Amino acid sequence: MFRFGAVLAMAVWAALPLRAGPVSDAVQGVISDQISAFLVDDIDRAFSFASPGLRDHFGMAGRFGEMVKNGYPMVWRPGDVRFLQLDGDGKxxxxxxxxxxxxxxxxxxxxxxxxxxxxxxxxxxxxxxxxPPMT
Structure with a gap:
């Protein structure tokens, strides 16, 4: 009986969605906030979510916005957005x-x-x- 209860508890636990941690929440929040800024054409705000190295590379928010608009139109005006795995550690x-x-x-x-x-x-x-899609 104990073994069945332990197996049942493990199965229920495994079926629960993974809880996001503080790093996951923060990382996903930055990406979401940048996409939200693009949606309302707030390029300065979107540019603020870029790393210092990226900001130095582009120099101006307008250049950065043009790059995203032309190179990543699905980020500029997305349909659906879904966060999958988060890898890495430290900084x-x-x-x-x-x-x-x-x-x-x-x-x-x-x-x-x-x-x-x-x-x-x-x-x-x-x-x-x-x-490829699952068939």
Whole structure:
């Protein structure tokens, strides 16, 4: 009887969704806030979520905004956004994000995040292959 109860408890525990931790919440919050800023064309605010290195590279919020608008239109005007796994440790993390454009086409992006004095910031974003749909 004890063994059955222990197995049942483990099965219920395994079925529960993973709880986000403070780092996960902070990282996802920065990405969400940047996307929200793009949605209302607040490029200065969106630029503030970039790492100091990215801000130095682009120099001006307008240049950064044009790069996102032309190179990452699904981030500029997303359809659905879903956070997947978060990897890494210390002051560097990688957040996988599944995002669709307004036409419903799926994309998978890896956000490289670094912890700065200002909090978590986006240091780079790259495209990942989108897995084929389950049949």
């Amino acid at each position: 560097a993390r990688r957040q996988i994000v599944e995002i669709s454009d307004r036409a419903g086409r799926p994309f998978r992006l890896e956000y490289e995040m670094i912890e700065t004095e200002e909090g978590w910031r986006i240091d780079a974003v790259r495209f990942l292959p989108v897995p």
